[in-house]
Amino acid sequence: MDPAVEANGKQGESQRYAVVTGANKGIGLETVRQLACHGVKVILTARDSSRGLKAVSSLHQMGLSSVVFHQLDVLDPLSVVSLANFIRENFGRLDILVNNAAASGVIVDEDGLRALNIDPASWLSGKVTNIIQDVIKHTYEKAEECLNTNYYGLRRVTEALLPLLQQSTSGAKIVNVSSLRSELRRIPSESTRNELGSAETLSEEKLDAVVKRFLHDFKENALEANGWSTMLPAYSISKAIVNAYTRVLARKYPEMCINCVHPGYVDTDLNWHTGSMTVEEGARGPVMCALLPRGGCTGCYFDQTQVADF
Numbered sequence: 001m002d003p004a005v006e007a008n009g010k011q012g013e014s015q016r017y018a019v020v021t022g023a024n025k026g027i028g029l030e031t032v033r034q035l036a037c038h039g040v041k042v043i044l045t046a047r048d049s050s051r052g053l054k055a056v057s058s059l060h061q062m063g064l065s066s067v068v069f070h071q072l073d074v075l076d077p078l079s080v081v082s083l084a085n086f087i088r089e090n091f092g093r094l095d096i097l098v099n100n101a102a103a104s105g106v107i108v109d110e111d112g113l114r115a116l117n118i119d120p121a122s123w124l125s126g127k128v129t130n131i132i133q134d135v136i137k138h139t140y141e142k143a144e145e146c147l148n149t150n151y152y153g154l155r156r157v158t159e160a161l162l163p164l165l166q167q168s169t170s171g172a173k174i175v176n177v178s179s180l181r182s183e184l185r186r187i188p189s190e191s192t193r194n195e196l197g198s199a200e201t202l203s204e205e206k207l208d209a210v211v212k213r214f215l216h217d218f219k220e221n222a223l224e225a226n227g228w229s230t231m232l233p234a235y236s237i238s239k240a241i242v243n244a245y246t247r248v249l250a251r252k253y254p255e256m257c258i259n260c261v262h263p264g265y266v267d268t269d270l271n272w273h274t275g276s277m278t279v280e281e282g283a284r285g286p287v288m289c290a291l292l293p294r295g296g297c298t299g300c301y302f303d304q305t306q307v308a309d310f
């Protein structure tokens with residue numbers, strides 16, 4: 001066993017173990033803090049070790065000495081295997097997985113965006129697509145990276161950690177941090193809405209096909225014509241797919257609580273600090289889902305702490 005883990009960890013059946021991805025900053029870091037305050041032993045993960053270790057050290061300085069670090073780049077299969085091995089060797093099981101890491105899928109001129117001074121209500125309505133087109137660039141590479149991170153990376157981490165979650169002694173929880181951009185009503189195409197909204201017939205294969213279709217239309221410059229959302233298109237569809245995947249997983253593992261949650265519009269790097277809520281407020285929904293009682297709701301979408309329509 002890792003000596004640092006042994007020194008920090010209270011072992012035993014009642015101890016809960018959690019992993020949070022993309023936790024060196026923002027909502028992820030705050031989720032780690034709140035879970036640690038609830039007595040959960042949290043593995044804070046980050047793709048960059050120095051940023052991750054700095055974040056762990058900030059929590060240790062607050063007295064949360066049981067938080068441990070492990071490197072995790074959700075795009076790197078070896079890094080995912082290494083995390084799973086670390087958990088197996090040191091804890092033998094996992095109780096909570098918070099899939100929080102995400103990429104925006106765009107390149108932003110941050111000064112230009114700030115100068116536009118868009119108010120939160122307009123931003124959230126999704127009606128600013130035309131105003132922001134000069135400061136937010138969509139490239140195929142960024143769209144691909146976004147889907148690979150937000151959906152395929154999340155799926156890779158989940159699949160690798162599921163065997164450990166199945167060993168949970170307190171009822172495993174998976175929390176997929178989503179976005180209000182995921183909501184089906186925001187997808188103009190009725191057939192895509194129906195496809196992603198039919199919980200009983202969803203499957204990983206169907207989701208792969210949606211990703212493929214989206215990327216094809218992106219390349220052909222045919223997003224609007226084919227009814228994809230034009231406001232942060234790759235990010236929006238990645239989160240809609242994450243929600244659909246959440247329902248696929250919830251059906252497969254009925255003994256677990258597997259949910260997705262929109263954290264709120266939070267002031268972080270991901271939205272170039274346009275958000276109006278604090279990270280403390282933003283982490284409430286993910287933390288609530290992570291701490292649901294055994295037998296709590298599963299296959300649900302939460303808008304912050306309230307169950308909402310997909």
Ligand SMILES: NC(=O)c1ccc[n+]([C@@H]2O[C@H](COP(=O)([O-])OP(=O)(O)OC[C@H]3O[C@@H](n4cnc5c(N)ncnc54)[C@H](OP(=O)(O)O)[C@@H]3O)[C@@H](O)[C@H]2O)c1
Nearest residue numbers: 022026027047073074100101102177179265266268269270
């Ligand atoms: N902020 C909001 O208003 C808002 C609204 C709706 C949903 N969300 C969701 O909330 C979650 C957290 O976002 P945030 O707002 O807290 O943003 P953030 O502060 O930018 O955090 C994003 C995190 O993801 C990490 N990440 C990106 N690619 C990764 C990879 N390949 N492997 C591992 N980690 C990776 C980043 O690491 P680096 O530091 O190394 O880049 C960072 O730690 C995301 O799922 C986001 O979609 C946020």
